[in-house]
Amino acid sequence: MARHRNVRNRSYSDDFDDDDVYGHSVEEDSCLSPSDTAQFMYDRSRNQQAISHFLESHDNIQEEAEDEVDDLSHPPLERRESLELRSLKLSEDDETCLMSCLDELRNVLGDSFSDNILINAALNHKFDYNKALDEILNKNSNDNDKKKEEPVKQPPIVRVIPSIDPVSSNNIPKVISTNLEPKSAGIIKGFKVQCSDSSGSFSQTPREQSPASERASTPRIEDETKTTLKVKENKFDPKKQYINERGSDKDHIYIVVIGHVDAGKSTLMGRLLCDLGEVSQKTLHKYEQESKKIGKQSFMYAWVLDETGEERVRGITMDVGKAQFETKTKKVIILDAPGHADFIPNMITGAGQADVALLVVDATRGEFESGFDLGGQTREHALLVRSLGVNQLAVAINKLDTTNWSQERFDEISKKLKTFLKQAGFKDSDVTYVPCSGLTGENLVKPPSEVELLKWYNGPCLLDVIDKFNVPERPISKPLRMPINDVFKGTGSGFCVAGRIENGVLNKGDKVLVCPTKEMAEVRSISINEMPNNVAFAGDQVSVTLSGIDMQNVSVGFILSDPIQQVPVATRFEARLVVFNVKVPITKGFPVLIHHQSLVESANIVKLKSLLNKSTGEVMKKKPRCLGNNSVAVVDIEVSKPICVERYKDVKELGRVMLRVSGVTIAAGLITDMYNS
Amino acid sequence: MKLVYKNIEKDGSGNISLIPEESEDMWHAYNLIAEGDAVTASTVRKVQTESSTGSSTSSRVRTTLTIRVENIDFDTQACVLRLKGRNIVENQYVKMGAYHTLDLELNRKFVLQKTIWDSVALERVDMACDPAQSADVAAVVMQEGLAHVCLITPSMTLVRSKIDMTIPRKRKGFAQQHEKGLNKFYDAVMQGILRHIEFTVVKCVIIASPGFVKDQFFEYMMQQAVKTDNKLLIDNKSKFLLVKASSGFKHSLKEVLQEPSVISKISDTKAASEVKLLESFYTMLQLEPAKAFYGKKHVERANEAMAIEILMISDKLFRCQDVQQRKEYVALVDSVRENGGDVRIFSSMHVSGEQLDQLTGIAAVLRFPMPELEDSDAEGDSDSDDN
Structure with missing residues (x-):
């Protein structure tokens, strides 16, 4: 390709080198702001202006006028220094066409032309790369010729080139218009104007398409304000965009599946996915055979989500597994959290991304008790998801087949959980209890068929419960x-x-x-x-x-x-803590691990500010010596490295922290203030 | 540390000559030497001489200087102690009052002269010279993507290397990226171990992590050792000890040091006993808050009532610049001892000491419950804020 270029370059004067450099600079300086770029390109454009003055004096008024139209229509493309395809508002098909066309062009031209020129050319010729290439190269020679001849005479050049162009510009515009129209108005209109215009006039010179043309002239400034306005408009109305994009789709909802080790979370989800047809019979058969081989046939459904060798061999989930399916009204993405105490950091990461939670408990006698009473993960998980902002919960009382679908057991468990979940801060109305069995698939996607269960249960199956979750409001219009x-x-x-x-x-x-x-x-x-x-x-x-x-x-x-409305960065902040069950009280200087979204960082509680009344929030004691079980307090926390946090009142999700010590969650906190230092 | 001679007058002033033998002795020296002390040590100084014709030549001479210490610098990683001060004993090269910075060197004698040798300082000398106390343990605390290679000596925990990597998560079809990242991470940890741990010195190497990371890592390391025929690792395989820890951050060393299997291996290391003591303080705070006090004001009150059973105090408090404050702390320590209490001076270089430092640096478990001092709370806290 390089050879290619050289051949073409050979005939050009030294001026070409300037051009070359110029082309580079546009592309490479993509980090410059538009105004900087404009400044940078000043020399060249002044040069251009000189030409146009010259032209003007030679009565070439038509071209001048065309320039302006051109300018008005083009700017959004040209001003953005890097290839901002978004601003073109292309349909996906067109975009792929454009990309492939650009690739072709670059193959031939190398990096000597800025993306803008290439995009422009490609668009003008409706992604026909041969024509676009002609245009670019012609323009180039044109530029050079012009510069040389400038002082003497110019018109002929202008005439020569159009002979190639009109073909394209005549044919294509109409096609473009139908093709591009539906998406959005402003910019494409520009193209239409330009194209139809140019088809009529001879001045569709490549030069006008060059980003350098009339760079410093006054109309440009006008445009600039215009497009910035446009960009802003775009930013200001993300809701509209959302409705445009997603209005017709089903709502997305993220569910984290939590519960004690071996409660059957992965199996339950695996079975659900299989019954919904998300897993092919072939893979399922494979899992069945393989799990049989290592003597863990009961794990076959869990393998749908536990994919790595290690997870399968050990028979536990280690990292959050992800899968999706659709219900009648929703698109559901499930996050299968690990239940093992060692992997709670992973579980926190998963739960931090979820809208609602599904708590799985093992109904087997003894198993529920060991998972629920102190030391089990059922409590910790439930407290964690609540503290992470999940307020809708479904409780799947799993493995009820082992108790022969006894209603007594179901009631016993749901009663125990009810009191606990109420304490944890879940409203009764937001919690649903579903009896089911992951391994047999009872009451998952279809209403129950088991006689014993039908005797006393007539509620919804698990899928219906999931379908009934409310999708929380998405804060679309806030900064990214x-x-x-x-x-x-x-x-x-x-x-x-x-x-x-x-x-x-x-x-x-x-x-x-x-x-x-x-x-x-x-x-x-x-x-x-x-x-x-x-x-x-x-x-x-x-x-x-x-x-x-x-x-x-x-x-x-x-x-x-968002680069303008940035997320605050802090090393020290004030938080309101809710202390869970702790073995040792929290004092000043307590070293903790702080979990904030997916971040884990070591931190210290540097100051205990005040102890609050749990229900009223009144200050009970200033500067307490220590924080005991179930207390609420305001403390200062210092992190070893600066982290991004938000005040809870600004962004809820980023204003929550979890404090853990030696593998136990000791407190959850809301960030109330930050200190700059 | 070797004690050469000890020469202390009745009024407490006097001098002691010591020879530091290991890098840890520098830490002891750092805790011994205070501003205003006089230190005599051999050092190298650049001396300029002017001949009768006026031309000057400079040469480096080794000479013994005595300086009045004005500034103390300690590099915890390299264990180097630098003392800056004015010369107070004239010699043929250096005039009185000229500034000089002494670098204390291993295996070279130095003489420390203090106007007052208090009990804490003398105890420190005894401790430093106790030969039985050298038992080094290396520990690697790790989790996926984060590891600390530490060296635990009786009075210090040194982080020799910290490995922090981002390991891609497992995702559908991209599992090998995770494995690759993990192997790279293990390799880095292994290199850290080989580079920073001297197997001839350490008694055992603790590998601690949550979950299966430790087992995986150990397996990987041994595989690599066999592959590359690394005799060092293979021969020392029995020195490794796998222990559970909750995270890869440094303060999870505290959990590691409480593990029974570790305690049995490193029975007399100060670090483990300090962790245990601090833990008992916290348990007391939970069960009987009236018997666990912290903060200078509170502890002093408790001492007035002769209630202190165990006093925990960070050595950082004795290094403070303020002579008066040091005196107060020494008086407190002496008084507790007099009343039959136990005094433990925590090393601020251990994880437990770090925590105690944050907790005002002083804490006490009492013999009998005392009423909480509500009124002086504010005072106590504002006082502790200064630390």
Whole structure:
């Protein structure tokens, strides 16, 4: 390819080099602000202006007029220094066409032209790469020729080029208009105007399409304000965008599945997925055979979610498993949390992303008791999800087949849980109890068929309960916040971060600030549930490909934030703690692990400010010596590294912290204030 | 540390000559030497001489200097102690009052002269010179993506290396990325162990983690050792001890040191006993809050009532610049001892000491419950804020 270029370059004058450099600079300076770029390109455009003055004096009025139209229609493309496809409002098909066309062009041209020129050309010729290539190269020679001839005479050049263009501009515009119209008005209209105009006039010179044309002239400034307005409008109305994109879709809901070790969480979910047909018979058969081979046939459904070898061999879930299915009204994404005490940090990560929770308890005699009474995870999990902001809960009383579907047992367990969950802060009306069996699949997707169960139970099956969950309001119009819970290499270039968008909207091409290091990055692509998407909204779990930042500099627990309304960064903050059952009281200087979203960091309680009355919130004692069981207090916490936190009143999800010590959750807190230091 | 001679007058002033033998002795020296003390040690100084013709030559000479200490610097990682001060004994190279910075060196004698040798300082000398107390333990606390390689000596916990990596999570079809990241992480930890742990010195190497990380890591390390034919690791396999810890952060060492299997291995290490003591203080605070006091004001009150059974005090408090304050603390320690109480001086270099430091640096378990001192709460806290 390089050879290609050289051949073409050979005939050009030295001026071309300038052009070359110029082309580079536009692309590489993508981090500059538009105004900086404008400044940077001043020389060149002045040069251009000189030409146009010259033209004017030679009575070429028509072209001048055309320039202006052109300017009005083009700006959004040209001003954005990097390729911002989003601003083009292309349909997905067109976008792929464009991308492939651009690839072709780059193959031939290398990096010597800015993306803008290429995109423009490609669009003008309706992604026909041959024509676009002609246009670009012609323009280039044109530019050079012009510069040389400038002082002497100019008209001929203008005439020469159109001979190639009109073909395309004549044919294509109408097609474009039908194709592009539906998406959005403003910019595409611009194209239409331009195209129809140009078809009529001879001045559709490539030069006008060059981003450099008339850069410094006055109409440009006007445009600038216009488009910024447009961008803002876009930002200001994410709700509309949401309705446009998602209005027709089913609501997404994220459910975290919690419970004590071996309560049957994974099996229950695996069975549910199988019964809903999300797992193919073939894979299921495979799991059955394999699990039989190692003598753990009862784990076959759990294997649907426990995918790694280690999880299967040990027979426990270690990291949060993810799967999805659809109900009548909802698209459900389940997060299968590990129940083992050692993996509670993983469970917290999962629960932090969930809207509602499904608590699975083992109804077998003795098993429920050991999971529920002190030391079991049932309590801790329930308290954790409540503290993480989940307020709707379904309780699946699992393995009820082992007690022969005894109503007595069901009532006994639900009664015990009721009192506990009430204490934990769940409203009775928000908790539903469902008897079921994960292994036999009873009462999961279909109403029960078991005679013993039918005798006393006529409530909904598990799927109906899930279907009835309310989808919480998504804070779409707030500034972007997306905590990162995974950093990995994607398939293409760049690297991916995964997480859940807590607030706001994320568009492809957006610039985001990676906090707390405060580095800028650009969103290259977004995918939701492995499906590429152009936009994602609050509440979505996405993986985002970032560019413009090194993978080493991003780690789990960072937050992608809106660059203007940034997420605050703090090392010390004030929090209102609710202390759980603790073995030793919390004092000043207590070293704790702080869990904030997916971040785990070591921290110290540096000050006990006041002890509050649990129900009224009044200050009972200032500067207490220690905090005992079940107390509520205001404390200051200092983290060993700066982290991104928000006040609870600003962003709920980012204002919650969990404090853990030696594998036990000792308190949950809400951030009330931050100290800058 | 070797004691060469001890020469203390009746009024408490006098000098003691010591030879530091291990890096840990520097820590003891750091705790002994206070501002205003006079230290004599051999050192290297650049001396400029002017000949009769006016040309000057400079040369480095080894000489013995005595300085009045004005500034003390201790590097915990390298265990280097630097003392800055004015020369107080004229010699042929260095004038009176000239500034010099002494670097205390291993295996070189130094003489420390204090105007008052209090009980705490003398106890420190005894402790430093006790040869039975050297038992080093290495510990690696880890979780997926985070590991601390630490060295636990009787009076210090040194973080030799901290490994912090982002390991991609498992996701559908991308499991190998996780494995790869994990192996890279294990490799880094293994390198940390090889580089920072001297197997000839340490008694045992504790590997602690939540879940199965420790087992996986140990397996990986041994596999690698066999693969690369690393004799060092293979020969010392029996020194490794796998223990459960709740996280890979440094303060989970506290849990590790409470593990019975660890305690039996490192029976007389100060670190373990300190953790145990602090834990008993917290249990007392939970069960009988009136018998567990902390904060200088509260503890002093308790002492006035001769109620203190065990006094825990951080050595940081004795290093304070303020002579008056140090005197107060020493008086407190002496008085508790007089009343038959037990005094434990915590090393602020251990995890438990760090925690005690945060908890005002002083805490006590009482013999009998005392009423909580409601009125002086505010005072007590504002006082402790200064620490």
